[in-house]
Amino acid sequence: MAEHAGEAAHGHDGHHEMSFWSKYVFSTDHKIIGMQYMFTGMAMALIGGFMAYVFRMQLAFPGEAVPGFGGVSPADYNSLITNHGTIMIFWVAMPVLIAGFGNFLIPLMIGCDDMVFPKINRLSYQIFLLSAIVLIVSFFVQGGGFGGAWTAYPPLSAKAEYSLTPLGSTLWLVAVALEFVAFLLGGINFVTTTMNSRAPGMKMYDIPMVIWMIVVASILFMASVGPLIAGAVMLFMDQNVGTGFFDPGKGGDPILWQHLFWFFGHPEVYVVLLPAMGIVADIMTVFSRKKLFAYRTVLYTVFGTGVLSFTVWAHHQFIAGVDPRMAHIFTITTLLISVPIAEMCFVYIATLYGGSIQLSTPMLWALAFLAEFLIGGVTGIFLGASGADVYFHDTYFVLAHFHYTFFPIAIIGVFAGITYWFPKMFGRHLSEFWGKVHFWGTIVAFNCIFIPLFMLGAAGQHRRIYNYNHFPDLATPELQRLRVIATSALLVMLAFQAVFLINFFYSLFKGKKAEKNPYNANTLEWTAASPPPHGNWAELPRVYRGPYEYSHPDRDTDYWPQNEPN
């Protein structure tokens, strides 16, 4: 015993006293890197949320000074909506869901001590941090931040005469490109680690669903981002070198950008959706004490969805002048892709059916994910059908639709994951009571923001308009009342996030100490100490069964950890 304990300690390079810098800033430990991503993402979410507050105030009370910001000029407004979207997708949803949870969970759930390329992993975070800094700097350069929407369609994004943000546009593009490099490096690590470093005995079908989903999401990202990188280089050259790739005056084609962008942009939805669905799957099995219904079917469905997601992109371009025959094809593929996602929702409901459901905070978030995402999915059908989309395109109906998909993904899914794994991450429990207060405050307010926006969109309210008083048809008191309701609900929702932040930081230092396996869960991360030490386990675990053996009839206890021989 003493002999191999010495061996284990010997194998730990740097297990001895480490300075604050080498432990928390320049660490190659997957858990620290995961938390760096997560905290950076949360900081960016505060910036993105503040931007939403400013432009929603402008829409509800046009022309009045916004407390904490001041008067909102049209250029400010454009820059705020553009960077709100950019930040929430590229600097919140992706870093937290894929890089944050991926880094923290993959080695812990497959039973190894770190990623296969720890230094590349550290480099990935450093590039990501640099990208965030470049983006923030772009708000303060001459002309202000980029204001051509997060989709950056040329000619607005390509020509300084149109965008009026000569430096802001370029910095925005550079920041996004750096962010892609960071996720490429991370994705290579995630897939290679999961394939090559699993604990002995862990077969393909023993991998927890959340890990599969993060791996598939990484592959989708890497397979879809190439054309956008190509497009970004071309846009950069149009901006700074004087080429005319997207300039019809020089023989180029502005629609080309839309194809390159959405070829990435639609799979990107699944890149962030899948990790959230994985988190929800793992939480639902634990808090209903049931096996995940149809594990293999879910897995094959995920692969199928991934392939299909590359064939739907032009549904974003139905009114961009694409051939109507092509629009038919993309309508069909778009409606088709709702089938596997609906199937997964049914599978989750089947997992819950007959279980002993425990409404803990993470479970509430998981259930809310399902309910809210369903609304997002169903409203997408109207937009995927090219005929209906001609009316709905670029209205608030579209905006409300994708917020009903992205909010469940990037906010509800993330809160589910953070509240569930918090004891493992920090060794302490969050407050359940304040967790539930935060949950109800957020969910009720969220619906009160976006249901009015669906109504505004159906009434014909166009997106990207700075002041509706300039449009007599849209400046009626009825419509303005809906705008005020949405903004007021946003204020309530933002206020409730203070509850979360206080709960989070208070529990970080003063919360109840967490034991190894507080939920009686099966997966391997719960066999490590809370929080796991550098290297995760003194002895790496061995795996004997799948991750979801809850309430097995032959067992006295209602769970059966993956690492127990029998």
Added chain:
Amino acid sequence: MVQAQSRGGSRGDPASLGGTSSTDLNVVYDSGGGPPAKRKTLLSNAVLGTMIFILTEIMLFGGLVSAFLIGKSMASFGWPPPGQPRLPIENTAFNTLALLLSGVALFVAHRRITDAPATAKSPLWAAILLGTFFTVSQGYEWVGLIAEGLTLTSSVHGAFFYLIVGAHALHVMVALGFLISCGLQVNQGAVELNRFHATEAFWYFVVGIWPVLYGLVYLS
């Protein structure tokens, strides 16, 4: 009694993860005692990581090529546009041959490197020299084309030419750097096989995609 496993295994330790195993990815381990066997992997970490990177690279060039095809189909006055110089098809065909031969030479080195690393030296350096010849000769062509008036801003044709061929040239130069570092290792008699195999995969990608680009950009 299960004993502690060596900690090097999952960190991409090159010596311990030679990728010669023909075992399935899902190895079933006996559930008895004894130290947990190291997972046998189909591909080493370095090679698998490189292959995933190559997937992204293929999609990057896929994006460039589709953009090129759309750009070309938009040209209303013929392709290349009137007044633009003709691309040096014959010279580039010769360069293409050199690049393909360097791929063959590297494959010969691959056949020899496991059993007798010293004999892999000459084919490996031949691959490096042929790759360098390709790069220098292509660069020389660019000088001529710029003198004839084909630039990034002269037309979409020129912009696409330099974008696609330049993106490929950048890849060739990075890959050559890795090949040279492998060549130096072979000279010193201490080649890291995983590094060599990963570099090899990347070089085959760089060589393999060039004829496609040549056919599209120069010939069509």
